[in-house]
Amino acid sequence: MSKHHHDTPVRTDCAIDTDGRITFRLPAASSARPELLLVLRPKKGRPETTRHHFELEPDPADGTWHTVLEPHQALDEGRWDLFLLPEAGAGRQRLRPGLRDLRVLVDGHLRDRPSPVAVRIPYVTKDSFLALRAWLRTAHAEARTIDVTDRAVTVEARLHGARLHEDATVRLRLRGSDTVRSLSPRIAEDGKGFSFTAERKDLTVDGGGAGRFWDAFVRPTADARPIRIGRLLDDVADRKHVYVYPAITADGTAARPYYTVDNDLAIEMT
Known part of the structure; x- marks a missing residue:
């Protein structure tokens, strides 16, 4: 050394x-x-x-x-x-x-x-x-606005390095497990912009304890590799503690979107 x-x-x-x-x-x-x-x-x-x-x-x-x-x-x-x-x-x-x-x-x-x-x-x-x-x-989905209501999280994003087709899906994967929720995105005419809404029912985990995390991906077509949704394309190198969002709360659980240490989008269940 x-x-x-x-x-x-x-x-x-x-x-x-x-x-x-x-x-x-x-x-x-x-x-x-x-x-x-x-x-x-x-x-x-x-x-x-x-x-x-x-x-x-x-x-x-x-x-x-x-x-x-x-x-x-x-x-x-x-x-x-x-x-x-x-x-x-x-x-x-x-x-x-x-x-x-x-x-x-x-x-x-x-x-x-x-x-x-x-x-x-x-x-x-x-x-x-x-x-x-x-x-x-290889490709990246840039999250732009994240809107949290008392019932759902809505994310607007744009795909870079690939194009979305009609059978595109947003996938929320429960970290450390094989559990995946598939959501249908609303796709812009240019095949790049998209948005999706995750409701409370999409985020609940059967028998899940506290501290579960959903990681967010988009698949441009049914058989494409999932592309991570995150926020990289500006001047903020570490986003986790800079962008803090409210939580959906119900029945003693809270779902809060946040950015990971790699600036990738996830939803934490507590």
């Missing part, structure tokens, strides 16, 4: 353009060949396995160094930590966030995405370092 420098933290600016290209800009480097290192954060107790190196280029105009993460460079789904490698063989230095220009992400849901759907959102970690959140999916 390479040693980490804890010198003066290096602030890194980043900006995203409408094509999804991310430009990283660092202050003047003290060596001739600095690199930006992206490391996929491993699961607890596991070693690092996936890294990408990017050469930093000097910008004569202002003395900064920059590199570009192109949209076609696929990043595995997960969280990526950013480091500066001042020179070959030197210890790596974790990067602090400077200016983050993510304005184009705010309306990211308005652009239709081809397959595969690749999403990257720069964010600040709990310990104030710069990191990247990445998703890479």
